[in-house]
Amino acid sequence: MKLHLYQFNYSFPFQSDPEWSSKVDRWYQLDAEAYGLTELVWRIEEKPDLIFLASQEASNSSDRLFIESEMTSAVKFAHTLPNVRCSPFLQAKQWTMPVLCTQFGPKTFSSAVENAFGFLGSPYRRILILNVCRSLPSNESGTSRYSAYALQIDDASQGGGEEISIADLGHNVFNGSDQKFIENVSKVLCKKEAFTLIEAPSL
Amino acid sequence: MKILGYSCLSSCGLGHEVFWKSLFEGKVNLAPDRVFRIEDSGFQSSKERMTSQLIQVFSHIRQQAPIESQGLGIILSSTKGCTEDFVSSGAKNESDSIYPILESFLESTQLSPSKLACVSNACASSHGAFFLAELWLRTSQVKKVLVLAIDEVGPFILKGFQSLGALSKTSARPFAKNRDGLSLGEAAGGILLSLEGSSDFEIESVCIETEGFSITRPSNDGRSLGSIVDKVVGNNEMSAIIAHGTATPFNDRTEDKVFSSRFPNVPITAAKWCVGHTLGASGLMDTIAALGVLKFQRIFAMARTEEIDPDFKAFYIRGGSLAMEVDRVLVTSLGFGGMQAALVIGRAK
Numbered sequence: 270m271k272l273h274l275y276q277f278n279y280s281f282p283f284q285s286d287p288e289w290s291s292k293v294d295r296w297y298q299l300d301a302e303a304y305g306l307t308e309l310v311w312r313i314e315e316k317p318d319l320i321f322l323a324s325q326e327a328s329n330s331s332d333r334l335f336i337e338s339e340m341t342s343a344v345k346f347a348h349t350l351p352n353v354r355c356s357p358f359l360q361a362k363q364w365t366m367p368v369l370c371t372q373f374g375p376k377t378f379s380s381a382v383e384n385a386f387g388f389l390g391s392p393y394r395r396i397l398i399l400n401v402c403r404s405l406p407s408n409e410s411g412t413s414r415y416s417a418y419a420l421q422i423d424d425a426s427q428g429g430g431e432e433i434s435i436a437d438l439g440h441n442v443f444n445g446s447d448q449k450f451i452e453n454v455s456k457v458l459c460k461k462e463a464f465t466l467i468e469a470p471s472l
Numbered sequence: 473m474k475i476l477g478y479s480c481l482s483s484c485g486l487g488h489e490v491f492w493k494s495l496f497e498g499k500v501n502l503a504p505d506r507v508f509r510i511e512d513s514g515f516q517s518s519k520e521r522m523t524s525q526l527i528q529v530f531s532h533i534r535q536q537a538p539i540e541s542q543g544l545g546i547i548l549s550s551t552k553g554c555t556e557d558f559v560s561s562g563a564k565n566e567s568d569s570i571y572p573i574l575e576s577f578l579e580s581t582q583l584s585p586s587k588l589a590c591v592s593n594a595c596a597s598s599h600g601a602f603f604l605a606e607l608w609l610r611t612s613q614v615k616k617v618l619v620l621a622i623d624e625v626g627p628f629i630l631k632g633f634q635s636l637g638a639l640s641k642t643s644a645r646p647f648a649k650n651r652d653g654l655s656l657g658e659a660a661g662g663i664l665l666s667l668e669g670s671s672d673f674e675i676e677s678v679c680i681e682t683e684g685f686s687i688t689r690p691s692n693d694g695r696s697l698g699s700i701v702d703k704v705v706g707n708n709e710m711s712a713i714i715a716h717g718t719a720t721p722f723n724d725r726t727e728d729k730v731f732s733s734r735f736p737n738v739p740i741t742a743a744k745w746c747v748g749h750t751l752g753a754s755g756l757m758d759t760i761a762a763l764g765v766l767k768f769q770r771i772f773a774m775a776r777t778e779e780i781d782p783d784f785k786a787f788y789i790r791g792g793s794l795a796m797e798v799d800r801v802l803v804t805s806l807g808f809g810g811m812q813a814a815l816v817i818g819r820a821k
Contacts, residue, residue, distance in 0.1 A: 294685075294686050294687070295687075320682075325566075325567055326566070326567065326568065327567075327568035327569065327570075327592065329558075329564075329565050329566075329568070332558070332559075333564075335628075335632065336559060336628070340627065340628065340631035340632065340635065341635050342635060343635040343636045343637070346631075346632035346633075346635050346636060347687050347688050347808065348687075349552070349628075349632065350552075350592070350594045350807075350808050350809060351592050352592055352594050352682075352807070352808070352809045352811065353594070353687050354809075355682055355809055355810070356686070356687045356809045356810045357687075358684075359682060359683065359684030359810060360684035360686075361684070362684065363684060364684055365681055365682065365683045365684065365699075366681065366682065367603070367680050367681055368680075368682040368811075369593065369600055369604060370591065370592045370593050370600070371589055371590060371591055371592070371604075372553075372568035372570045372571050372590040372591075372592055373590060374567045374568065374571040374572070374575070375567060377567075377568065377571075380589065384589070384604075384607075387608075387611050387613055
């Protein structure tokens, strides 16, 4: 098994048109989470066979925006389903594939990763697990800071890179919260040069 | 996957038998606000209400087959879970709104399964849960999977669909010339699955796919739905189709394109005129409807559909139910975010 973790840190609202804007229907209406995931997946070259979309807070922030609109905004309501965040990056990449949007409270991401480990092999040789969360609340200018993560899992036959076992990730790696899980996994993968950090400038 | 037990709770009442009776007799039980509601009351919260509904369904299934924690997986599918609790209280939820219902269900039933998950693939959530169940079973992670599905219709969902202009002014009439949108419905349901054991019926194949086209509607030519329908059907002949049939202009048109080009003579029906669009539970409700079609060797009609849209070319059943030999039923589902899903259910081999 081979692993690679991508982390994309960004601010929202964004200040310029994204590179993929011509490919995504109404890109300017995207919420922070959909925007970040699209920016991140846009940078990943290899097409996976299966995607897990697994963010602990699901669509809570978009739900709040819809409620703040006194529940009258169709545009905001359309983003209140946690799975719809996959549509913009699939449009950008022109991919069609199975996507499972899973939830599991504070272990949403780690639980999806654990599932993905169990399914690796035929027919899924490459699985992508995605997560996005707000890392810093709004500043004075109303801008928040977010982090989007993509853990790519390949079976041993795919591409280059060092093989990694679950044991390499540490004992009880799946026992803690998603935050702890991401910290542990990024440390291990950083040492193995299987971690890519992308920093969009802070505004 | 063999179907060992199943049940549902809807506006028709508790149990699949009352649901089938309503489907075959053309009955509807629409509340004054034009929502197909589960009649219950006295709960402090949505979480409590939904847990109670799932326990009723669970108790009914357990009468049909044993359910023990060892080797068991449970998947709860829903679009919005107990989101209404956060709307009414104004509390800031730190986590998703589906997992708390699963936790509450486990606490009430004292179950401690080997595997757990919640799936939220919009209105194709149930199919997503069946897809995950099959992966768990095929990779021998569990022996049985209980797929549960639930959604309720509170102000958040109702006003959301009103904002989209997607609701019918009367009630849903799938594939009708005068269709004017969907009717929302509440439902809870469950199906117990295994690769082993004795069973009359099985889910032969299930497939989900997400297309990068639009957040709110399927591609006009239905290429993704067509692709997964081809995958689940393979070389088999379909006896009948239970369409997603929301009665919205786009969805029905896409389904007609897919069905008319592949199955011009296969009878097609839909169940949302009877229990409404039950969102994340709709795929499971349609699967239970398909079990009724297989059991009675009869396809129910879309009782509220008087005249089929003249642009549609597939073979739709309206008026009365139709006796026929049924070996396999195709059940399709579509959801926001580009979700497309299909499964084939047939007699167990």
